[in-house]
Amino acid sequence: MSSDLQARADAIRWYHTIDLGNGVVTKGIDDSPYRLARLDLPASLAGASVLDIGAWDGFFSFEAERRGAARVVSADYYSWHGGGWGSKAGFDLARRTLGSKVEDIDIDVMDLSPERIGTFDVVFFLGVLYHLRHPLLALERVASVTRQLLILETVVDLVGIHRPAMAFYPARELNNDPTNWWAPNVSALHGMLRDVGFDRVRTVTPTPAVWYRAARALSHKLRGKNSLHDAFHQDRAVVHAVKT
Numbered sequence: 001m002s003s004d005l006q007a008r009a010d011a012i013r014w015y016h017t018i019d020l021g022n023g024v025v026t027k028g029i030d031d032s033p034y035r036l037a038r039l040d041l042p043a044s045l046a047g048a049s050v051l052d053i054g055a056w057d058g059f060f061s062f063e064a065e066r067r068g069a070a071r072v073v074s075a076d077y078y079s080w081h082g083g084g085w086g087s088k089a090g091f092d093l094a095r096r097t098l099g100s101k102v103e104d105i106d107i108d109v110m111d112l113s114p115e116r117i118g119t120f121d122v123v124f125f126l127g128v129l130y131h132l133r134h135p136l137l138a139l140e141r142v143a144s145v146t147r148q149l150l151i152l153e154t155v156v157d158l159v160g161i162h163r164p165a166m167a168f169y170p171a172r173e174l175n176n177d178p179t180n181w182w183a184p185n186v187s188a189l190h191g192m193l194r195d196v197g198f199d200r201v202r203t204v205t206p207t208p209a210v211w212y213r214a215a216r217a218l219s220h221k222l223r224g225k226n227s228l229h230d231a232f233h234q235d236r237a238v239v240h241a242v243k244t
């Protein structure tokens with residue numbers, strides 16, 4: 001039984017690292033448990049409705065369900081329909097294997113609206129913002145479907161510059177990936193979230209020390225992902241934005 005599950009899991013190209021039970025853990029390129037620990041999710045989501053935008057294999061959607069959410073909707077499009085990103089096979093296998101009731105919807109961030117999908121107590125917007133050509137407009141769409149709490153994780157750039165600013169990647173400047181467009185600094189991220197209607201915005205990840213940024217920049221350079229200079233000014237951050 002578990003060797004059959006192992007074989008089916010091994011046939012899929014995973015993004016997330018998901019424990020499917022019976023000793024089977026998917027071989028995702030993403031260290032999902034590490035990223036989960038940085039999100040500072042509420043320990044209980046009992047009774048909440050949760051929307052996970054850009055859910056891919058669904059690791060964070062299944063975690064919301066595990067924390068007691070009454071309804072969880074996974075939304076995505078690109079990674080579920082090939083085009084170089086991947087497929088929906090991982091999400092489907094994980095949902096079946098975990099006996100999950102998470103719902104799914106094919107939708108682009110730019111098409112989110114209360115009329116189209118309703119509103120949700122808690123919204124996850126993880127690892128998506130920097131893939132968007134129109135980030136402020138996208139945040140307006142995300143805010144329109146968020147009733148209470150938005151948990152957003154993103155690449156940030158221009159670390160150390162305190163005026164609100166965004167870095168633009170017209171080619172492959174971020175991680176050698178042409179699907180990356182913009183990354184704000186933390187000050188711009190807070191400003192944009194307030195602008196689209198959140199009353200309180202709090203960064204929950206620590207500001208990295210200079211030695212850590214230097215070491216990471218060197219590792220990015222050695223792996224051919226970024227130049228030393230660019231990587232030194234980049235980081236990832238998690239913010240919680242609340243409507244009161």
Ligand SMILES: C[S@@+](CC[C@H](N)C(=O)[O-])C[C@H]1O[C@@H](n2cnc3c(N)ncnc32)[C@H](O)[C@@H]1O
Nearest residue numbers: 054055056076077078079108109126127128131
């Ligand atoms: C880096 S992955 C992050 C996956 C997951 N949210 C996480 O944090 O592990 C980016 C995801 O965003 C999705 N995505 C990119 N552009 C999108 C768009 N315009 N609308 C909806 N999803 C998008 C991709 O399909 C992919 O699943």
